[in-house]
Amino acid sequence: MNDNYRTLMHRYGRLFTIMGIIVMFLAPVMIWLITGVSPNLSQMFTGVVALSVIFLPGGLIEMMTYSPLLGTSATYLAFITGNLVNLKVPCVMNATELCGTKIGTPENEVVSTMAVAFSSITTVIILSLGVVMLIPLAPILQSEVLAPAFNWVISALFGALGYKYFKGNMKLIIAPLVFVVILGFIAPTFIIKNMMITILLAAIVTIVISKVLFNKKLI
Numbered sequence: 001m002n003d004n005y006r007t008l009m010h011r012y013g014r015l016f017t018i019m020g021i022i023v024m025f026l027a028p029v030m031i032w033l034i035t036g037v038s039p040n041l042s043q044m045f046t047g048v049v050a051l052s053v054i055f056l057p058g059g060l061i062e063m064m065t066y067s068p069l070l071g072t073s074a075t076y077l078a079f080i081t082g083n084l085v086n087l088k089v090p091c092v093m094n095a096t097e098l099c100g101t102k103i104g105t106p107e108n109e110v111v112s113t114m115a116v117a118f119s120s121i122t123t124v125i126i127l128s129l130g131v132v133m134l135i136p137l138a139p140i141l142q143s144e145v146l147a148p149a150f151n152w153v154i155s156a157l158f159g160a161l162g163y164k165y166f167k168g169n170m171k172l173i174i175a176p177l178v179f180v181v182i183l184g185f186i187a188p189t190f191i192i193k194n195m196m197i198t199i200l201l202a203a204i205v206t207i208v209i210s211k212v213l214f215n216k217k218l219i
Helices: 003-035 041-070 072-081 084-099 106-141 147-166 170-186 188-193 195-215
Strands: none
Touching (some): 041 106, 072 084, 170 195
């Protein structure tokens, strides 16, 4: 993929990222201007620092972990629209496998960008329908039969997606799987509160083990 394309994508990506940040600040700024109630700067600063300590490391880890997989344009689009772990990355992985493209190639750049774009559009449509139909469907969704199922939606989704990729790389998943299971027994609270760090650690273990297996010509 030529440098002109990447330069253009970085330019547009930075532009729309700035626009996205501005849009996020529009609501509180408009409330401030209309009501005249200004924020308490000291409390706001304390809140920003506290949230940054919690979420900034996870955001940086997501950027380092998923950017090589997504490609240039899809990375900007995915981080602007959000929901990477639950939606964007699984969609990209599935599209990559269906199209038979390899990560890092120009073809995969196109596939990943389209996957992120269409998943974003689909999300907006589904959410819009959900808002409109939420009240009529509320009694059904909150029924005793369906309500417990919603606690296991994410686990079922990632279980199905995980098996799809694990079955073709059985040698590579043993080490990170054992690592995460042991970490879960030793420090379950750490995994729950630091999911992004756990993903990064598992990715590092996978890279190291894959390098060792490759050098020994086992994969």
